[in-house]
Amino acid sequence: MKHPLPQKPVAELLDDNRLVIWDIEQARSIYNSNFFGKPLGDPRPKEDFDTPLLLDPVEALYLAEQKIIKIQREKTDISYKKFQKIAEKTFKEFNEKYRVYKDLRVRGYVVTPGIKYGCDFAVYENGPGLDHAPYVVQIIDSSEQLTAADIVKAGRLATTVKKSFILSTIVNEEIRYLEFNWWKA
Structure with missing residues (x-):
């Protein structure tokens, strides 16, 4: 079930290769929209989950490019182009x-x-x-x-x-x- 979101979900870049959507409602919405990410501790939930959502860097870049999420590090927005450059250096x-x-x-x-x-x-x-x-x-x-x-x-x-x-x-x-x-x- 898709949940309308009042604001664009935020994926926090923890280091150069791990991204997390901490807000549970936003995490559910992103996962339920088309199976993006993995709920922490439950990679294939049967029902709604109550944990943050982990995103793979390619998933996060795709969602950011599509303007579905925004990526932040320490509450500072990172453009999808800048994140792509970070990922290029890391992977x-x-x-x-x-x-x-x-x-x-x-x-x-x-x-x-x-x-x-x-x-x-x-x-x-x-x-x-x-x-x-x-x-x-x-x-x-x-x-x-x-x-x-x-x-x-x-x-x-x-x-x-x-x-x-x-x-x-x-x-x-x-x-x-x-x-x-x-x-x-």
Whole structure:
């Protein structure tokens, strides 16, 4: 259920990589709008939660760029452009990850960090708790050598968790996806 907010939610930047929405009502609204963030201590709540919301930096940048939240550090506003520069310095290949994240969100997918699957993102059609993520996405640099062993390793991981494995890369400013589906012969 979406809650109308009297003011734009504030995500506090605690250090260069952790953001928290402390206000519980704002946290619920952001999470319930399209599964952004994770409630502290309850990554997939079944009902309303009573804890702050943790945002991944790519989620926070997306929400700030869309003017849904504002980012602050010690009660001082940080523009999404300034936050992007902070994240670029903190995270390897942040801009590439952000571009893929944004592209998937614009296409209507729910995108969450994929760390538990050993990849960049887990991608849902409806959202955590509503369906299982059918895809895991790994972003690779277009100049990287991809070996057969890398593909087999990724395929085994995706098969183990029953997901399609997608490689994403950016070539000449175009985001490209390559999906691997595995089956038993």
